[in-house]
Amino acid sequence: MTITTSPLTTARDGADSTPAPCTEAIRLTRGATFDGERITAPFGTLRLKELPSGARAALTALAGEDLDEGRITALVVAGDGEAGLLRWHMLRTRLDNTGLLEHSVTGADGTTLARLVTVGRGRTTLRPVPRDAVRLSRHALLLPADGTLSLRAPGSPLAVELGPAAAPFLARLTDWTDAARIPAPLLRLIATAGALNPGTPEDDPEREQRGGVQWHPLDLAFHTRTRVPASVAGYGGTYPFADRFPPEPVAAPAGDGPRVPLPVPDLDEIAARDPSLTEVIERRTSTRAHDPGSPVTVDQLAELLYRTVRIRATFTGGDGQELADRPLPSGGSVHELEVYPLVTNCAGLAPGLYRYAPDRHELELVREPGPATEPLVREARAATMADDDPQVVLLVAARFGRVMWKYETVAYPLILKHVGVLYQTVYLVATAMGLGVCGLGGGDTSAFAAATGRDPLLEGTVGELVLGTPRLTAPGGPADREE
Ligand SMILES: Cc1cc2nc3c(=O)[nH]c(=O)nc-3n(C[C@H](O)[C@H](O)[C@H](O)COP(=O)(O)O)c2cc1C
Structure with missing residues (x-):
């Protein structure tokens, strides 16, 4: 290396630039x-x-x-x-x-x-x-x-x-x-x-x-x-701010809203009636149009949530973070995803925005239907180009801090991967149950923040699916099969 004296021009452009050493x-x-x-x-x-x-x-x-x-x-x-x-x-x-x-x-x-x-x-x-x-x-x-x-x-x-x-x-x-x-x-x-x-x-x-x-x-x-x-400086679990913030609990604290206990489905009975995995995978399709005359029931919603995202068990990791076992996998068993059913037409359940408490298998009302929830319904309907409002929108939110407490560079991509895992699990269970489901590619996390009052830096939507009973045009076929 040599000491270099270079023409260092001033901030001004043009011929009046003054050389200076560096x-x-x-x-x-x-x-x-x-x-x-x-x-x-x-x-x-x-x-x-x-x-x-x-x-x-x-x-x-x-x-x-x-x-x-x-x-x-x-x-x-x-x-x-x-x-x-x-x-x-x-x-x-x-x-x-x-x-x-x-x-x-x-x-x-x-x-x-x-x-x-x-x-x-x-x-x-x-x-x-x-x-x-x-x-x-x-x-x-x-x-x-x-x-x-x-x-x-x-x-x-x-x-x-x-x-x-x-x-x-x-x-x-x-x-x-x-x-x-x-x-x-x-x-x-x-x-x-x-x-x-x-x-x-x-x-x-x-x-x-x-x-x-x-x-x-x-x-x-x-x-x-x-x-x-x-x-990047660190990869995998780097615990970037673990010395400043405690880990978040695996189950979000209960909200203030009224709670709706859900029926616990009988897994033996389900196993006896379920179609085979091959049949489910081969039958799986995206369904956007719902049958308004025959809405999904609260029992079906309860079964779907129970079979996909309930917390089966919790345990503590070696790092002290509370972890979970759920039907769907999650990097590091961190499980940051929450499901918020936004209900417009569900038999046995009043319309509104709910949070599914996966540890208690119950719904908590977060917001009555109204101006705060309407944009979320509108968005989902527009995304599927459907004629009617979806019976239920499953808003998938991430509690970011659970992942970001442990992971740094891989935190957000991990969350997006979890969304994909959740989509497919919901697709398969809904198909097995004869329900129509369609994953969506976009949503509005600021509308979610407005409807829930959640701090969008702590919890925000990262995915959404529409769910309902498929509208049939002819026996055996959903109305809106995409070619
Ligand atoms: C991540 C993801 C995002 C999607 N986004 C939308 C969407 O915004 N609107 C929509 O109508 N369908 C959406 N779909 C459904 C796809 O269009 C659908 O999977 C595709 O057309 C193939 O059809 P099939 O699911 O019936 O096999 C999405 C699917 C996935 C997996």
């Missing part, structure tokens, strides 16, 4: 310590055998502050002589290969312009400074974090933390611009983090190619954050 430096990655023989970082330990005194002095200094190449060289040479520099450079490459170094760029005013940091696990290979036109990737994200803006590229284990002085250059990089108008060291860090468009103005894959065009930046960030483990 300095490149490195330091050990944050959270890393050096005890003379090994570097211990949050993501692992690197043992360094028989380190000469100069290299040890350099590492000790780098554990505490940014050092430019001149200062590092002076420390190494003072201890190990000129001959020690070759070994030092090999060691520094090793540190970059294990993501143990941060690279910073300081502006003429002494403030940090940018800092390349390791946010996942992987090597840091500084990329060459682009010479021609440059532009930020349309998939790059800028997130505020602890007094800096963190520039991220999907799937990269590196991020660039940007100081306020970098803002004008970022603004320029929102469109193709001459690389010479951006300080080279800054550009190198942004390129190394993978946040530059990989193409050229004439050949821009982010505008021309299916993979670059179709992905929305937020979806790609979500996808890579959850499917590229090396791009």
Whole structure:
């Protein structure tokens, strides 16, 4: 590494740009310590055998502050002589290969312009400074974090933390611009983090190619954050805030509304009358139109809920979180999903929005039918393009905190997977019972928040199905079979 003096332009565009020097430096990655023989970082330990005194002095200094190449060289040479520099450079490459170094760029005013940091696990290979036109990737994200803006590229284990002085250059990089108008060291860090468009103005894959065009930046960030483990600090159960918040109980506390006890179905009797699994799977279909003259009964609703989402047992995990056993599976047995039957036409049950208490097998009235529940019914009806309101909408809500107490990067995708599991379980049981069901692809969690008064950051809808007795046009066939 050399001390680089680059033309650092001011915030203003055009010919009046003023060159200013900037300095490149490195330091050990944050959270890393050096005890003379090994570097211990949050993501692992690197043992360094028989380190000469100069290299040890350099590492000790780098554990505490940014050092430019001149200062590092002076420390190494003072201890190990000129001959020690070759070994030092090999060691520094090793540190970059294990993501143990941060690279910073300081502006003429002494403030940090940018800092390349390791946010996942992987090597840091500084990329060459682009010479021609440059532009930020349309998939790059800028997130505020602890007094800096963190520039991220999907799937990269590196991020660039940007100081306020970098803002004008970022603004320029929102469109193709001459690389010479951006300080080279800054550009190198942004390129190394993978946040530059990989193409050229004439050949821009982010505008021309299916993979670059179709992905929305937020979806790609979500996808890579959850499917590229090396791009994040922790994967699986990381218990990110377990020291600040207790785990939530497996069964939500009972609400204030009137309770409706449900009949407990006889599973032996059900097993005797149920069609075979093969028959159910082969018969399963989506049914959107319901028979208004013959609504689903409260006994049927009770049976469906009991057979799909009741809590069969609870137990405590090794981490102290209360877990559940239900007919449907759930990652880590966490079971964060709640079902809210929104009833418009059910024999034996007054219309309204209920919550199914899976531990008590009863319904709790959350909201009488009215202006707060109507948008939810309307949404479901519109989603199925049905002529009539669905007899019942099963709103599927997640108590996010149950999953997020344990999981971090995989928390939300896990919830969505659970929704799929629930959909299919409901589809199969409803089919076995001769009921019509259709999963929906979208819903309005703010309408759910308005109807329930739930804090949408703590509990919100993540899926919905419509349920009812199928309307038959002719004996044996549902009216709305999709071709
Ligand atoms: C996750 C998911 C979302 C769906 N979203 C809708 C929807 O919003 N509206 C709708 O009418 N059908 C919806 N469906 C039903 C599909 O259209 C249906 O499964 C598909 O047409 C195949 O028909 P089949 O289920 O009868 O086999 C959804 C199904 C699933 C699994």
